[in-house]
Amino acid sequence: MLSDATVDVSARRDWMSVLAKAKAPSLLELWRDRPEQRLPWHFIRRPEVGLTMLRGRAGGDGQRFNLGEATVTRCSVEVDRRLMGHAYLLGRDLQHAEAAARLDALLQDPDYQAELLRAVIEPLRHAQAEERALASRKAAATTVDFFTLVRGED
């Protein structure tokens, strides 16, 4: 697609991931009063909820197996008749998907990118990192180490 050539794939992957993992209320809060809201846009594909199969590997490198299905919401928009934005996220929050898709579109435009990265993406990324650190601190506090004595049976 037209926009793909001009956008760094890994950067886009990164902000799409931050948008998808963000807590919906904090994303909507940051997005609500942005001036970019005024740009014309329309849905290419309205937010829709579906299922996707999650697959895992035992121990990270075993046989692949189907872990179970997860609810996924996807949405595609076009902003300003030239920027395509997509969002795929876990859960069934339609507003979250719409906001994430519109931001994905805008972030591809160099004119808006830096400002949106600063004002929306970075705060979300920061919040996610903190939450992760908190969770791992909590887990680390209750960690139990198991020791097994070698019994020399084999």
Place this chain on the structure above:
Amino acid sequence: MEATSLLRPGFADPVMHAQETFRMVLDAMSRPGSLHASTVSLEPPRSLHPATAALCLTLLDHETPLWLDPSLESDEVWTFLRFHCGCPLAEERSAAAFAVLDGAPCGLASFAQGTPEYPDTSATLICQVEGLREHGPLILRGPGIRDRASLGLSPFPATFLEEWEGNQARFPRGVDIIWVSGKTIVGLPRTTRLEM
């Protein structure tokens, strides 16, 4: 970057519009020769008529390979169909479950005909024509038609009657046709006999 749409939107209300369109196809196929108008508003890719686009969005998915007439083919059309329907592109006519064609088709036998056990595995052809009229030189008879119906198709090559006879000779195998002009469609299932 050019200031045109990269990809046109699909149905505004996917569930309701797909159901409406499906109902329209059911009606058209069960009353061959009668005109049915699509009420769904849709901005289709350039080479597709609005009703063709509505039919594609309703009938096609990842399990239905599509044959697209080379004269209708463009990046815009393929992007639209792949994005909204996810349908694979048929390499051969015979591999297609659906075909979108420009004008009256020739070589009906080259499309999937189904098998005697599974005649439903044949192809359905969506044919775009310039004009469809309720009354015209074509006489239709068969199931779903009281006595006879008449239909005007333009352009209409005379060779099509022969093609259609061939299609009927293969019954219960054979293709079904949906004629499209703008927002109007007419069904021509394999059970309908055609005369001029």
